[in-house]
Amino acid sequence: MASRVTLNDIAAAANVSKATVSKALNDTGQLSARTRRVVLAAADRLGYVRPRPMTRSRSGLIGLVSADLDGRFATPALTGAENTLGAASHAVLLTNSRGDPKLERAHIDQLAARGVDGLLMLGGETDARPPVRPSTALDIPIVYTYAPSTDPNDCSVTCDNVAAGAAAIDHLLSRGRRRIAIIAGPEYYQATKDRLVGAARAMKVAGLRLAVPTRYGNWHESWGRTATNLILESGVPIDGIYCLNDMLARGAIETLMDCGLDVPRDVAVIGHDNWAVTATEGPVPITSFDSNLQEIGRRSARLLLDIIRGNPRHGTMLIGCSLVVRQSTVAR
Missing domain, CATH: 3.40.50.2300 (Response regulator)
Structure with missing residues (x-):
């Protein structure tokens, strides 16, 4: 049935001339993007199949x-x-x-x-x-x-955020950290989900659990500060924090230092994204993942x-x- 669709059929459906249909289907002539879109949508709707040329010229x-x-x-x-x-x-x-x-x-x-x-x-x-x-x-x-x-x-x-999440925990473990907390951005972001999947796998392999539940919020430095304060106020001892981006890590580091803790001696902090200004120009340069x-x-x-x-x-x-x-x- 598709082969029986004619240019006249498409012209009638799109309310344009047959010449306009020909220009739209063959990418020739001066047509507005809207007109071309209307014609091609009508062609698709009717089931028109354009003959494929043997070769297609390239524009570079x-x-x-x-x-x-x-x-x-x-x-x-x-x-x-x-x-x-x-x-x-x-x-x-x-x-x-x-x-x-x-x-x-x-x-x-x-x-x-x-x-x-x-x-x-x-x-x-x-x-x-x-x-x-x-x-x-x-x-x-x-x-x-x-x-x-x-x-x-x-x-x-x-990028492979699952592998990055696992590697973040492995790095903290390699530094002798066992009481680890995680500060995340919004729970619905795929990056959040994937990095947490990787982190959970690495913790399971090590036979450990997070010291406190993951703290979800936004990606801003202010949330890094707030979440860190909440963790410290819980009274649960921690020695490592995995922050899912560098802004969170910077907020966490500043809060830890304000509370008299040394980074990384007392608490090691790792981030993600490797944004130069955020990762290198804070009070403590941040270990981070570059998404390449x-x-x-x-x-x-x-x-x-x-x-x-x-x-x-x-x-x-x-x-x-x-x-x-x-x-x-x-x-x-």
Whole structure:
């Protein structure tokens, strides 16, 4: 039945001319992103299948759609991707959706109209996101970077937060710590869940339990202070704190020091993200995990180039986090 759908059928459904339908389906002519989107949606709805050309000309352009508002995650990943793509004679067209699905949709349509060879969809956190389903039969390769797609058939690259959580506990254990507490961000974040899964596994292997229940809050330094005060007020002795980001770790360290405790002699503290300003310029340099965002960007770009060259890639690739040891866990 799909083969019987004609351009006239699509034109009637989209309320445009047959010529407009032809331009939209063949990515030619001057059409607005909205018109192209309406036509391609009508074609999909009717079950129209475009004949695939034997070869597809390449523009040498890669579209990168970022959802990261402040660039903290996007900038290093973009750097890694650009270095890889530039070496392969591709240029990057960067847009920012600011986490707005409608704006993301518009950016994708505009990039598709420019004839990009592929898309990198860059998220601002590791929570899985819905897959991009262009309102079209456009066959544009897509790789999801940092925020993986919920569709296992898609190609995604993100960091291995489960392994990082386990390694954080193992590091504290290697420093002789046994009474460990955890300060987390919001409970619903995937990064929180994954790091805690890894931490729980490492504690179980060591035959230990957390000294106090995990303290959930936000990602801000102020919560690191508040949570640390709550732990100390509980009266339960601790000698190590795993904070799920560096801001929390900085707040924890400052509170411990305000209470007359030495870091790391009395309490060792470990963080995550390895943000230079936060991790290195506080009262005690913070041992932290680097999520290797540049490598995530590089690997995403390589996979996208593979797909463009006709080598399909599926599933989620996990990039390990690197432990950067500083004074908060190892005294100098």
